[in-house]
Amino acid sequence: MQTVVVEHPIVRSRLSVMRDETSSNAEFRAALRELSTLLVYEATRDLPLTELDITTPVGPTKGHTLANPPLIVPVLRAGLGMAEAAFNLLPESQMGFVGLARNEQTHDPEAYMASLPDSLAGRPVIVLDPMLATGGSLAHCCELLSTRGATTIVVVCALAAPEGVHRIEASGLVSSLFTASIDEGLNSNAYIVPGLGDAGDRQFGPR
Numbered sequence: 652m653q654t655v656v657v658e659h660p661i662v663r664s665r666l667s668v669m670r671d672e673t674s675s676n677a678e679f680r681a682a683l684r685e686l687s688t689l690l691v692y693e694a695t696r697d698l699p700l701t702e703l704d705i706t707t708p709v710g711p712t713k714g715h716t717l718a719n720p721p722l723i724v725p726v727l728r729a730g731l732g733m734a735e736a737a738f739n740l741l742p743e744s745q746m747g748f749v750g751l752a753r754n755e756q757t758h759d760p761e762a763y764m765a766s767l768p769d770s771l772a773g774r775p776v777i778v779l780d781p782m783l784a785t786g787g788s789l790a791h792c793c794e795l796l797s798t799r800g801a802t803t804i805v806v807v808c809a810l811a812a813p814e815g816v817h818r819i820e821a822s823g824l825v826s827s828l829f830t831a832s833i834d835e836g837l838n839s840n841a842y843i844v845p846g847l848g849d850a851g852d853r854q855f856g857p858r
């Protein structure tokens with residue numbers, strides 16, 4: 652698995668707004684949206700292109716279009732805050748949805764929703780979830796995608812813990828991971844330290 656920590660001054664500043672406990676829900680959502688644009692920009696850098704003939708007002712030339720736009724899959728709830736930014740960059744794409752809620756006693760994900768095409772054979776997938784903590788949720792999501800035939804899965808998250816990076820690498824299902832930071836680790840509640848708290852609650856309020 653290729654792991655890329657996107658180093659950029661704007662990425663750092665938006666992540667800091669997200670980490671700051673005094674940021675409002677609206678400030679957190681705006682910072683996540685802007686951060687997601689930058690992370691998805693990097694995650695799509697190597698997408699293959701198809702050449703096409705176009706005509707400018709001045710004359711003919713060659714243009715390009717995405718050869719095989721990826722399916723975008725936000726993991727609900729928190730990944731919803733990244734979805735619009737990804738769709739804006741990839742308007743040709745389609746979107747699927749996976750709903751997972753981590754059980755805060757066992758730290759295992761509990762699935763409550765999946766809305767995906769039956770077959771993902773031949774379709775690259777970009778999975779969006781701001782938090783990669785134990786990695787249980789993203790591993791579950793990637794297994795679901797793999798069961799439907801996905802072979803190229805790119806994960807984009809705002810923050811990761813080393814434990815989660817190792818877990819999804821060990822799954823063998825993820826081609827690349829793009830994140831703004833790999834933090835120190837997990838606390839006894841399996842929250843990322845220093846992290847930013849609960850990314851779903853910080854956007855939408857407690858569930």
Ligand SMILES: O=P(O)(O)OC[C@H]1O[C@H](OP(=O)(O)OP(=O)(O)O)[C@H](O)[C@@H]1O
Pocket residue numbers: 726727728729730751752753754758760780781782783784785786787788789815841849850851852858
């Ligand atoms: O790596 P893990 O240990 O599995 O934890 C990460 C998961 O926890 C958060 O979702 P949560 O379960 O809180 O649901 P929410 O998005 O509805 O808040 C986050 O958005 C990830 O999906």
Ligand SMILES: O=c1cc[nH]c(=O)[nH]1
Pocket residue numbers: 729782784841842843844846847848849850851
């Ligand atoms: O730090 C964490 C861990 C899991 N889920 C979150 O939203 N934050």
Ligand SMILES: [Mg+2]
Pocket residue numbers: 729849850851852
């Ligand atoms: Mg949550």
